Amino acid sequence: MAIVETEKKGEIAVIRMDNPPVNALGHALRVGLERAFAAANADAGIKAIVLTGTGKFFSAGADISEFKAEMKEPFLPQLIDRIEQGSKPVVAALNGTALGGGLELALGCHYRVASKDVRQLGLPEIKLGILPGAGGTQRLPRAIGVEPALQLITAGSFIDAQKAAAAGLVDKVVEQDLLPAAIAFAEQQAGKPPRRIGEKKIEPGTFAADAFHKAKMQIGRHPSGPLAAKAAIAAVEAATELPLAEGNQRERALFRELAASPYARALQYAFFAERQAANLPGIGGDTKLREVNTVGILGAGTMGTGIALAFLNGGFPVTIVETTQEALDKGVARIKDTLSANAKRGRITAAQAADRLAKLTPSLEMADLGPADLIIEAVFENMALKKEVFGKLDKIAKSGAIIATNTSTLDVDAIAAETKRPQDVVGLHFFSPANIMRLLEIVRAEKTAGDVMATAMAIAKRIGKVGVQAGVCDGFVGNRMLAAYGGEVQAMNLEGAMPQEIDGALEGWGMAMGPLAVSDLAGLDVGYRIRKERKLTGEAAQNARIPDKIVEMGRHGQKTGAGYYKYDENRKRMVDPEIEALIRGEAEALQIKQRPIPADEIVERSLLRLANEGAKILEEGIALRASDIDTMYLNGYGFPAWRGGPMWQVDNVIGVETAAQRIKAYEAKYGARWKIAPLLAKLAADGGTFAALDAKKK
């Protein structure tokens, strides 16, 4: 089928878009639509037009990959204006997802009917750091009212057909076959003057006088960065003051400003980086996946229960096994509590919560994991225990089952070697809380089979996670980089930056939470135990002094009401002079002369340590691509998506050459921990970038 096809049904022209995979409105589709509408309008035998899509998509919007290049005519706003201005009524038959430019196209049509199964209608441009740029900010408030439009546009959220009908966005929800219903609807409109949303005037009394002020006050730390939400609100405000053509111009001007910002570029990069991570070199899209319908989990502690929830929420039946009745009961209670809390908050219905809980089978018998297609081990982080458990699982698991470990630091090759089927063993490194955090580090051990990797990647998607491949090394990708960054934070502590200054600088820059506040949340005792086991020496031992002392004071973080900070009963963090005194005392004992460290230095040192370690990881082949590293940081470590990730920052903001110079300068000042990654030095010397390196691998 051509990209756009017109079929005549009596006096109705049915124009169908077919541009797989998502009907993105790229240049060819825009040209096709323009021609099809011109032809239908010129055809005297046609009285009304139906516009529809194919499969699950009406249209997912503008083609994001075209944003980097100069756009070619017809531009989407022009095309939509022309459709609206047409004299024959146009009915959008929403067969599936209509997002961004796709929904704007539907808003340019005179009527909208939607299949009852449509789930994704919205203007998510804000998530790409831009605003709806094809009349969406002008037509949506005219269609559904100012406040609901502001809400939908600034959140970038989706609504389904039923909600859209209640809001006035959709004229009719169709229970049966969409197309005949849309044609019947068009026949009723034939010969009547079209209803053009763009001609509607928004009357002052129809929205609260302070609606825009309120919306601006609510922006806070917006996930799109500092510009987009503000601009989107201004564009909607213009819709209440200006006729469509002028409002559209205002929207366009704001759109251009945003599109040129580094934040929009970062968010668009993040969109494609996330999707690219699913492509595993050497493992084709035609790889036959292993069938995974049932999941078994060993260990019902913090991670085991979180992982169980993630799979229950994804619709899988889960068997969870513990060693004692007490531990099992505790784990099951945690799962139950989380499900009922989600139901209370309205995130799921009570029936869904009950259904998910019914799919959970608690057990004290490891043998009950035998029938599971996928088994995930989440017992204590102890190599002897993991080895013992994998030896047993090898005897229990059915043939062809995938056996995964959730270890965060141990050698997956050594664990796999305890089985006679290392090809079936993989690391599935979830992040805490596992039912919430999107990142899933998929650790490919030396012998992990290709179909196991491909299946793990597909499972990640089925449970709403972002899967990214990592190789075997201490800490894999994410935590190994975190260790470098954490070490720098400790050094800055000793050098004179107080916890609130470090966290304040990084949060001010956009991190969801500063590193020391995160440590308090995760529990300081975890790292303490690891450090004691490792018997640190030299600089690492020096850097461990402050966190060790804090733990030895009985301050394990939020759970004990104190760590780097004090916490009140609402877990609000407060600066603690006792900790400041401890930090000063330790520096004095080590004869380190303290100084105030400016916020930009704190941010720079944090970023450069992350990226330098990232470059080493890339060179060792532990991460496949720089964009994979960024995807991990955006989805597992609270790194703001509008900053692109540590590797993107080096390429696009700091500059590879400057980064190399700065790292060398820090090495001269602080020594070995700042040793530059050979790959980064080479890129700087050759005028290269991480992105160019990634592109070569495609």
Ligand code: CAA
């Ligand atoms: N442009 C270009 N490519 C797109 C795209 C778009 N708008 N939306 C999706 N794709 C591509 C993806 O990159 C992916 O490609 P690969 O298979 O090569 O990796 C493919 O389509 C399928 O996408 P997903 O894997 O994401 O499929 P999904 O079914 O899980 O999700 C979706 C589908 C909900 C539409 C999701 O892709 C999505 O959210 N897309 C972005 C929607 C969006 O933001 N639209 C607004 C665009 S900006 C705009 O329209 C500006 C304007 O006002 C003019």
Ligand code: NAI
């Ligand atoms: P946890 O201590 O909360 O839970 C471990 C559970 O395993 C306990 O309930 C224990 O009773 C159970 N267990 C021990 N031996 C068992 C056996 N032989 N059979 C069945 N159950 C057994 O520990 P947590 O935090 O859940 O960690 C589990 C694993 O997940 C570790 O490998 C850890 O490194 C990893 N991990 C932890 C993260 C975290 O933030 N806590 C993050 C990512 C990975």
